[in-house]
Amino acid sequence: MSNDPVKVLVDTVLKLQRRGAHKPLRKILDGTHPADLARLIQFLPEHQRAPIFQRVEELSTRAEILSELNPSILEDFLEALKDEDLVTLLEEMDPDDTVDVLVAVGDERKTRLLGMMRSEEVDEAEALLKYDPESAGGIMSPDAFALTEKTSSAQAIATLQAKGSELEMAFYIYVVNDHDHLVGVLSLRQVVMSSPDTPLSQIMDPDVVRVNTSDDQELVARIVARYNLLAVPVVDENNRLVGLVTVDDVIDVIREEATEDMLRMAGAGDDIELGLDADGVISSTRSRLPWLFASWMGGVAASFIIHGFEDQLSKVALLAAFIPVIIGMGGNVGTQSLTVITRGLALGQIQVDQLVKVVMREFFVGLSCGVIYGILLGVVGGILARFDIDNLQFGNPITFGLTIGASLCAAMIIAAVVGSGVPMIFQRLSIDPAVATGPFVTTAVDVLGILAYFGAATVLMGI
Amino acid sequence: MSNDPVKVLVDTVLKLQRRGAHKPLRKILDGTHPADLARLIQFLPEHQRAPIFQRVEELSTRAEILSELNPSILEDFLEALKDEDLVTLLEEMDPDDTVDVLVAVGDERKTRLLGMMRSEEVDEAEALLKYDPESAGGIMSPDAFALTEKTSSAQAIATLQAKGSELEMAFYIYVVNDHDHLVGVLSLRQVVMSSPDTPLSQIMDPDVVRVNTSDDQELVARIVARYNLLAVPVVDENNRLVGLVTVDDVIDVIREEATEDMLRMAGAGDDIELGLDADGVISSTRSRLPWLFASWMGGVAASFIIHGFEDQLSKVALLAAFIPVIIGMGGNVGTQSLTVITRGLALGQIQVDQLVKVVMREFFVGLSCGVIYGILLGVVGGILARFDIDNLQFGNPITFGLTIGASLCAAMIIAAVVGSGVPMIFQRLSIDPAVATGPFVTTAVDVLGILAYFGAATVLMGI
Structure with missing residues (x-):
C-alpha cells in the first residue's frame, strides 16, 4: 500500500x-x-x-x-x-x-x-x-487456563474474575482431572449461561482437539485452521496440559511457513533478509550461494553435453540459436508444476499416495502445452531455416522445424513430470518438498531438455 | 503427513x-x-x-x-x-x-x-x-453483535444469554450510537466483570480498529494479524456497523493469498487446479498457457539474437556450450531476488519508496554471487578451451575464460537488478507484483544475458 x-x-x-x-x-x-x-x-x-x-x-x-x-x-x-x-x-x-x-x-x-x-x-x-522453537512446545504460552472437573460454574466465574486482566485471551476453559490430564473444554459463554452449581464435568465437551509439545508448528497451524479454533491446548506425552497456542500465534506461523516455502522453492534461504547495509548483503549472499551451486553444476554439465555435440552444431549452426527457448520453456513448465504440487501438498489438498495420478495429470498438461508451443516454434524454426538455407548442411527446413518442435514438446513433458514427481517423492521421503526443489528441478530439466534436443536432431535430421 | x-x-x-x-x-x-x-x-x-x-x-x-x-x-x-x-x-x-x-x-x-x-x-x-467477493464486504458475516451506548452491563449479559448459541463467535461486543454508527468495543470479559448498572459507554474502548466494506481482503487480513484481533468490525461509508470478519475467515484469506502469490509468480493461474480427469487437465492447460507465451516470445527473441551472432559461433563453437549456464544462473538469481522482494512487499516489510536502496542492495548481492561463480566458470571454460584449442579460431583459452566468467557475472547482476526492480515498480504502479513477474523476469533476463554474453565475446575475444 x-x-x-x-x-x-x-x-x-x-x-x-x-x-x-x-x-x-x-x-x-x-x-x-x-x-x-x-x-x-x-x-x-x-x-x-x-x-x-x-x-x-x-x-x-x-x-x-x-x-x-x-x-x-x-x-x-x-x-x-x-x-x-x-x-x-x-x-x-x-x-x-x-x-x-x-x-x-x-x-x-x-x-x-x-x-x-x-x-x-x-x-x-x-x-x-x-x-x-518450531514445535508446539516452542510456540505455546504456558498459561493455559484450566479448572478441575468438580469446579462449579459459579466458582469458575469467580476464579475468572479474580484472575482479571491476565486472561485477556481466555476464550476456552480447559478442564483437567486430578492428575492434570486434559479431559474437557468449554467456552466462557457456556459457563456464563449454565446454572451456578453445575459442575464443569457436566457441561464440558470431552472431545478436545489437542496437540503434543513435539508436534511441528505447521501441524498446529493446520489443526487450528481446519477446525476454526481460537486456541489449541498443548499436552505432554502423558496428556498433561502444559500450554496453549492461540490463533494470533498461528497466523504468524502460517505467514512464516508460506514465506519459508516460497524462499526455499526459489533457493533464497529460509528468512527474508532485508538489511540494506554491508552485513545484509553478506548474509543474503551466504544464504543464496549454496542453491546456486546446484544450478551452476547443472549448467556446467549442460555445457559438457553441448560440447559433445559440437560436431552437429558446426554442421547446423542454427541449432545453437534454439537452445535457450527449449530449456527456458522447460524451466517455466517445471516451475509451474512444482509450485502447484508443492502448494497442494502444503495445504493438504494432495495426498502423497496419489503420486501416479498426479504425475499422469501433469504429463497431460505438459503434453497439451507442449503440442501447442511445439507447433508454433516448429513453424518459426522452419521459416528461419528456410532463410538460412546456406548454413544448413544437413536436413532441410522441414526436418529442422520438426526437430525444434518435437524437442520443445518433449522438454515440456519432461519438465512437467519432473516438476510434479520430485516434490511428491520428496514428500514421501519426509523431506520438505519446498527445499531447493526449484534449482534442483530447473537443473534436471536443463540437462534432460538438452539431451532431448540433440537426440531429436540426431534422429530427425540424420546429423 | x-x-x-x-x-x-x-x-x-x-x-x-x-x-x-x-x-x-x-x-x-x-x-x-x-x-x-x-x-x-x-x-x-x-x-x-x-x-x-x-x-x-x-x-x-x-x-x-x-x-x-x-x-x-x-x-x-x-x-x-x-x-x-x-x-x-x-x-x-x-x-x-x-x-x-x-x-x-x-x-x-x-x-x-x-x-x-x-x-x-x-x-x-x-x-x-x-x-x-475478495473485499471485506464479500467475506464478512452480517451478524455483528452490537448494543447501544446506554445499555447496562446487566442488560448486555441478559441479551447475550437470550441470544444463546447463535453467538458462538461473540468475543467482542460492539457499541453503536442511535444512528447505528460504531463508537466502541468491549470484550465479554469486561462486561462480566463490571458492576451491573454501568452503561457500556463507560467501560467501552472508543478506539475501534475497523475496516470498510470495500477494503481488499488482503488488507483485512493484514490488520487482523497486525493487531492480534479475533474479529474486526466492518462499516459502510457512513461508519454504520454492517458486519464482522472473524479470525477463522482471515486464516483462510492468508492461506489463499499466499497460494495465489506463489501460483502467480510461477505463472500457473490463481487457484490450485487439481482435477485428475480430462476437465482438470484442460482447465490447468488453459490457466498456464498464457504465461508460457511470454516465455515463448522471449525464447524466440533470444533465438533471433543468437542467430545474429552465428558468424561468431561458427568461429568459436564452444561459445554455444555455455549459453545454458549463463541464462540458467541468471534466471535463478532473478527468481531469488524476485521472491524475496515480492514476499517482503506482501508482508509490508519493504516500503515502495525504498526502490533505489533495495535495488542497490540486490545489485551488490548479484555482484558477490556473480564474482564467485564467474571465477569458477571462467576457470572451467578456460580449461575446456585449452583442450579444444583446435576449434578455437579466435582468441585463446584465457580470453575465452575471461569472456565466460565476465558475462556470467554480468548476467547475474542484471538478473538481480531486474528481479528486484520489476516488482518494486509494479507495486508503485499499483499492479500486484506477483502477477506473472516470474515469466516476465526470466524472459528479460534471458535476452539481456545473451546480449551481455555475445557483447563480452566480441569485446574480449575480438571476434
Missing part, C-alpha cells in the same frame, strides 16, 4: 527527534498502537531505532514492541540494548516471547541474561527453552 | 459403502468432525462424493461440510446436488457461506435457487452479493 500510515509516522518521528522536540514526540509515541510502533522501529534508520524505542514511556508497551519486532531486524536491535534494560523487558514479556528473544541473542548473552532475571521467570523460560 | 487420519477414513468409508454396510457407515460419519468430513469428501473418487455426503444425517453437519469444501472441487460437487437439497442447505448455512456457494453455481442457477429460498435468507444473501 502506498498510503501506509506508518510512512507518515516515520517522517514525523524523525523530524521531531531531529529538532529535539521530545514532548510532542513522546505524545505521538504514547498514542500509537504497539504493533504500529514495532513497524515504525523497523522503517527507521538503524542508528535511530534504539533511541526512539527508549523514548516510549510505558514498560509494557516497550515489551510488546519487542515481541512484535520482525525477526529480520531483531538480532541487530537487541545488540543496541543494554543488559539491564533488556532484563526488565524480558521479565515483563509473555514467557513465549521472552524465549524468542533469548534464542535470538545467542548462547553466551542468554546465559548472562538468565542469571540476571527473577527466578520464577527463569524457571518458566527454561521450561520452554527445552522445546524446538 | 503420511499418517494423515483422513486416509484411513477414506479407505474405511469406501469399504463400508461397497459392502452396503449403511449402519456402521452412518455411525462413522456421525462421529467425525465436519471439517474432517469435508476432507474425506475431497479425497473420495468423484462419483462417490455426493452419495456419501447424502448419508450424513444432520442437516447442520451437511451445511458445515459444504461451507468447508475446497473451492477446487466445490463447483463439480454442487452439480451433483439437486436444487431442492441445495436450497435446504443454503438456508441452514451462515450467510457469508451461502453467498460463496451462490457465486460458485453460476448466474443461471443462482437466480433459480434464490427464487426457491425463504425471503429473509434471500435478502441477507442479496445484501452480501453486491460486494466484491
Whole structure:
C-alpha cells in the first residue's frame, strides 16, 4: 500500500527527534498502537531505532514492541540494548516471547541474561527453552487456563474474575482431572449461561482437539485452521496440559511457513533478509550461494553435453540459436508444476499416495502445452531455416522445424513430470518438498531438455 | 503427513459403502468432525462424493461440510446436488457461506435457487452479493453483535444469554450510537466483570480498529494479524456497523493469498487446479498457457539474437556450450531476488519508496554471487578451451575464460537488478507484483544475458 500510515509516522518521528522536540514526540509515541510502533522501529534508520524505542514511556508497551519486532531486524536491535534494560523487558514479556528473544541473542548473552532475571521467570523460560522453537512446545504460552472437573460454574466465574486482566485471551476453559490430564473444554459463554452449581464435568465437551509439545508448528497451524479454533491446548506425552497456542500465534506461523516455502522453492534461504547495509548483503549472499551451486553444476554439465555435440552444431549452426527457448520453456513448465504440487501438498489438498495420478495429470498438461508451443516454434524454426538455407548442411527446413518442435514438446513433458514427481517423492521421503526443489528441478530439466534436443536432431535430421 | 487420519477414513468409508454396510457407515460419519468430513469428501473418487455426503444425517453437519469444501472441487460437487437439497442447505448455512456457494453455481442457477429460498435468507444473501467477493464486504458475516451506548452491563449479559448459541463467535461486543454508527468495543470479559448498572459507554474502548466494506481482503487480513484481533468490525461509508470478519475467515484469506502469490509468480493461474480427469487437465492447460507465451516470445527473441551472432559461433563453437549456464544462473538469481522482494512487499516489510536502496542492495548481492561463480566458470571454460584449442579460431583459452566468467557475472547482476526492480515498480504502479513477474523476469533476463554474453565475446575475444 502506498498510503501506509506508518510512512507518515516515520517522517514525523524523525523530524521531531531531529529538532529535539521530545514532548510532542513522546505524545505521538504514547498514542500509537504497539504493533504500529514495532513497524515504525523497523522503517527507521538503524542508528535511530534504539533511541526512539527508549523514548516510549510505558514498560509494557516497550515489551510488546519487542515481541512484535520482525525477526529480520531483531538480532541487530537487541545488540543496541543494554543488559539491564533488556532484563526488565524480558521479565515483563509473555514467557513465549521472552524465549524468542533469548534464542535470538545467542548462547553466551542468554546465559548472562538468565542469571540476571527473577527466578520464577527463569524457571518458566527454561521450561520452554527445552522445546524446538518450531514445535508446539516452542510456540505455546504456558498459561493455559484450566479448572478441575468438580469446579462449579459459579466458582469458575469467580476464579475468572479474580484472575482479571491476565486472561485477556481466555476464550476456552480447559478442564483437567486430578492428575492434570486434559479431559474437557468449554467456552466462557457456556459457563456464563449454565446454572451456578453445575459442575464443569457436566457441561464440558470431552472431545478436545489437542496437540503434543513435539508436534511441528505447521501441524498446529493446520489443526487450528481446519477446525476454526481460537486456541489449541498443548499436552505432554502423558496428556498433561502444559500450554496453549492461540490463533494470533498461528497466523504468524502460517505467514512464516508460506514465506519459508516460497524462499526455499526459489533457493533464497529460509528468512527474508532485508538489511540494506554491508552485513545484509553478506548474509543474503551466504544464504543464496549454496542453491546456486546446484544450478551452476547443472549448467556446467549442460555445457559438457553441448560440447559433445559440437560436431552437429558446426554442421547446423542454427541449432545453437534454439537452445535457450527449449530449456527456458522447460524451466517455466517445471516451475509451474512444482509450485502447484508443492502448494497442494502444503495445504493438504494432495495426498502423497496419489503420486501416479498426479504425475499422469501433469504429463497431460505438459503434453497439451507442449503440442501447442511445439507447433508454433516448429513453424518459426522452419521459416528461419528456410532463410538460412546456406548454413544448413544437413536436413532441410522441414526436418529442422520438426526437430525444434518435437524437442520443445518433449522438454515440456519432461519438465512437467519432473516438476510434479520430485516434490511428491520428496514428500514421501519426509523431506520438505519446498527445499531447493526449484534449482534442483530447473537443473534436471536443463540437462534432460538438452539431451532431448540433440537426440531429436540426431534422429530427425540424420546429423 | 503420511499418517494423515483422513486416509484411513477414506479407505474405511469406501469399504463400508461397497459392502452396503449403511449402519456402521452412518455411525462413522456421525462421529467425525465436519471439517474432517469435508476432507474425506475431497479425497473420495468423484462419483462417490455426493452419495456419501447424502448419508450424513444432520442437516447442520451437511451445511458445515459444504461451507468447508475446497473451492477446487466445490463447483463439480454442487452439480451433483439437486436444487431442492441445495436450497435446504443454503438456508441452514451462515450467510457469508451461502453467498460463496451462490457465486460458485453460476448466474443461471443462482437466480433459480434464490427464487426457491425463504425471503429473509434471500435478502441477507442479496445484501452480501453486491460486494466484491475478495473485499471485506464479500467475506464478512452480517451478524455483528452490537448494543447501544446506554445499555447496562446487566442488560448486555441478559441479551447475550437470550441470544444463546447463535453467538458462538461473540468475543467482542460492539457499541453503536442511535444512528447505528460504531463508537466502541468491549470484550465479554469486561462486561462480566463490571458492576451491573454501568452503561457500556463507560467501560467501552472508543478506539475501534475497523475496516470498510470495500477494503481488499488482503488488507483485512493484514490488520487482523497486525493487531492480534479475533474479529474486526466492518462499516459502510457512513461508519454504520454492517458486519464482522472473524479470525477463522482471515486464516483462510492468508492461506489463499499466499497460494495465489506463489501460483502467480510461477505463472500457473490463481487457484490450485487439481482435477485428475480430462476437465482438470484442460482447465490447468488453459490457466498456464498464457504465461508460457511470454516465455515463448522471449525464447524466440533470444533465438533471433543468437542467430545474429552465428558468424561468431561458427568461429568459436564452444561459445554455444555455455549459453545454458549463463541464462540458467541468471534466471535463478532473478527468481531469488524476485521472491524475496515480492514476499517482503506482501508482508509490508519493504516500503515502495525504498526502490533505489533495495535495488542497490540486490545489485551488490548479484555482484558477490556473480564474482564467485564467474571465477569458477571462467576457470572451467578456460580449461575446456585449452583442450579444444583446435576449434578455437579466435582468441585463446584465457580470453575465452575471461569472456565466460565476465558475462556470467554480468548476467547475474542484471538478473538481480531486474528481479528486484520489476516488482518494486509494479507495486508503485499499483499492479500486484506477483502477477506473472516470474515469466516476465526470466524472459528479460534471458535476452539481456545473451546480449551481455555475445557483447563480452566480441569485446574480449575480438571476434
